[in-house]
Amino acid sequence: MAEYKLLLPSMGEGVMEATVITWLFNEGDVVKEDDSVVEIATDKVDSDVPTPVSGKIVKIFKQKDEVAKVGEVIAILEIEGEGDTATSEEVKTETSAPDADTIKAIEEPLNPTATSHVEFSGDLYLSPLVKSIAQQEKISETELQTIKGSGLEGRITKEDILSHVANRGNQTQKPVQQQSAPVQAISIPPAVTSAPAATISVAAGDEIIPMDRMRKIIAENMVKAKHIAPHVTSFIETDVTNVVKWRAKNKDIFEKREGEKLTFMPIFVKAIVKAIQDFPMINVSINGDNIIKKKNINIGMATALPDGNLIVPVIKNADQLSLSGLAKAINDLAYRARNKKLRPEDTQGATYTISNVGSFGNLMGTPIIPQPQVAIMAIGAIVKKPAVLETKDGDVIAIRQLMFMSHSYDHRVVDGSLGGMMLKHVHDYLQNWDLNTEI
DSSP states (O other), X not given: OEEEEEEOOOOSTTOOEEEEEEESSXXXXXXXXXXXXXXXXXXXXEEEEEOSSOEEEEEEOSOTTOEEETTOEEEEEEESSOSSOEEHHHHOTTOOOOOHHHHHHHHSOOOHHHHOSOOOOTTSOOOHHXXXXXXXXXXXXXXXXXXXXXXXXXXXXXXHHHXXXXXXXXXXXXXXXXXXXXXXXXXXXXXXXXXXXXXXXXXXXXXXXXXXXXXXXXXXXXXXXXXXXXXXXXXXXXXXXXXXXXXXXHHHHHHHHHSOOOOXXXXXXXXXXXXXXXXXXXXXXXXXXXXXXXXXXXXXXXXXXXXXXXXOOEETTGGGOXXXXXXXXHHHHHHHHHTTOOOGGGGSOOSEXXXXXGGGTOSOOXXXXXXXXXXXXXEEEEEEEEEEEEETTEEEEEEEEEEEEEEEEETTTOOXXXXXXXXXXXXXXXXXXXXXXXX
């Protein structure tokens, strides 16, 4: 028998470590190749780690709430065969060794300004999960040092910090002692703290539901987005009768050929990508006084999860994909999002986002722009309505498939003309959809 070292795999650019949520198997259990063996959490997404080999778990090195770095051994498996101990990196024979630049990039610490407004010194060891909660709750390092950790070697666990947050309001603050010695008057900005919450009475029978980690992240990002970007929203109603007819004609053929469902989403994404190519200044982000024009067109796709939370997986280089390729990419991302199979890199790098509020039966919506993007489009429900059509013989009333679209954009860099014309071009592409388009 040989030993196999299961390493924490790379999880995308900028992700150097992860926190163990739970092990799906115990020591002594037999696992099969590609079985998910442990759930992990990063600041971006929760995901599973599969094993690339079959064998028996003989030793688990990272327990619940402990942090592991990328490339670190998290477990040892006993596998069939003889020879030296193998690692999960050695199994991937096609993977080339990283170059010097890659190694340097991995070893460099994360840019603190890109992740948080609250900084912690190296003297305080925190897992990414605990650090994320501390940043969301605006807990300072001094306050963290007062929390008694119940984890390994006194480390602060998720339960410790959540308990602290819950009891935060009950703690009596000590008055600040005045210095007796005269000092030069200087202006010191107050520490960043959470705004005092209004007292809300809880009646008998009311249920208190603490926000989970993802909901807190969503809440923080939404508040930040509305605070940063002055939102403007434009609306348009589009006749998508041709789109509906085309899909009805091709969906069964596509499913039989590819084994994939053909939804409306790849059509919408295709139209949006074309419009972005017409108006590339919508595919930008803001960095201080600079506008960064993005080379790639990466479309974020807002996806509702079974637990009610929201996540935005990203279709990378959407402009390089055919309709068939978009359909496969969208189905894959949606499936993995709803089954907690996304990798951190699957949620990074979006340059423009689409939200299909019509999937909930909503006619329209005013979505919030994800930072650092400058625009987002919401697609409403497709509804049969009587509409006036212009013909060579005059106007007629006919039953058509109509749909509202809304376009929210950042008025710092996107004026009404750009935001409105972008929306109108998406409208034109959909309304004039070619019934002979190949899939």
